[in-house]
Amino acid sequence: MIRSSARELLLARAGAAQRRETLARPGGYDRELWRTLGELGWMGLAIAPEYGGAGLGWVELCILEEEQGRMLLASPFFATSALAAPLIAAAADEEQRRTLLPRIARGELRIACALAGTEGRPPPEGIEVVLAGGGAQFELSGVSELVIHADSADLLLVLARAAHSPTDLSVAVIPAATAGVSIQPHVMLDLTRPMSRVELEGVALTRQQLLGEPGAAGAALAHALDRARVALASEALGGAEQVLEMTSAFVKERIQFGRPVGSFQAVKHRLADMMIAVEAARSAAWYAACVADERPEELAEAAAIAKSYCCDAFFDCAASAIQLHGGIGFTWEHDAQLYFKRARATATLLGSPAWLRERLVRRFAGGAAVTPVF
Helix, strand or coil: CHHHHHHHHHHHHCCHHHHHHHHCCHHHCCHHHHHHHHHHCCCCCCCCHHHCCCCCCHHHHHHHHHHHHHHCCCCCHHHHHHHHHHHHHHHCCHHHHHHHHHHHHCCCCCEEEECECCCCCCCCCCCCCEEEEECCEEEEEEEEEEEECHHHCCEEEEEEEECCEEEEEEEEEEECCCCCEEEEECCCCCCCCCEEEEEEEEEEEEHHHECCCCCECHHHHHHHHHHHHHHHHHHHHHHHHHHHHHHHHHHHHCEECCEEHHHCHHHHHHHHHHHHHHHHHHHHHHHHHHHHHHCHHHHHHHHHHHHHHHHHHHHHHHHHHHHHCHHHHHCCCCCHHHHHHHHHHHHHCCCCHHHHHHHHHHHHCCCCCCCCCC
């Protein structure tokens, strides 16, 4: 029922024509659709009932992510509900959770997470924002790159390290309009997911603006990032499914040499490869979503497998779609290029497939030095 209602809504409100219009709007998302999603309870689907949510799990949230991936929905949903919300739930104290999570569940907040340094390495590597001070007063300074939907966010979650120790990590909550915060939108390859550079210069904050204990956010961050990787895997799965269906329909209609191009054996082989990739990606994504709900001790492994495989499958399917669409597949007017760009950009978020596979090998090797696997 969740999938059916989500697909019906997005087909009506976020189709190809609406997508092009949305990309030209300030912030790169549809404000009216965001309001509708809040009214339908999408943002609170995986938030516990005591914090105003529906109390469902990551499986249900990933169904929504998969359907949004099908439509390349330009929305702060991932940044707010699949990244910020689990980070708050894992890192914040009870008072902070009761303050922030109900507002997320009602769709009142759009939150951007400033987690990466200027080199774009997956957090917590390369963090350049430094938290100084102590007691009741703190200060943030530094730069965070590739912050999703920062230019339309109400709040920023900023990952910072202590000046004396790169492993002492804290997460600060600050309004986007705070003095000393500069948000500079980038022109990105993927137009459907706006990103910005966030610069912080002497941003003052109180102890209450730090989630949980200062310097103790490392474990919560790792858990939240793995859940977000599972959501990204589901989104990539949805995109791969859509380009397969779109391409299959096209080759049945396109006539060449007096017959549909889909009747040629070479084209059938290419479509078969796409289908196999999609089916395997579906298994990986759905399993990882179940693990997120039921076996948290296996989450890091399942998330790495799902995101690396699903992102590769999406990229390969999107590249094949462009080829099988022929000349039209390369044009700006056709949506194939939008799926290809989303696939390429999604692969780099929160760790590339190569980085995640190396992480898996190191995990299996017990932390020993290994040759990276690509």
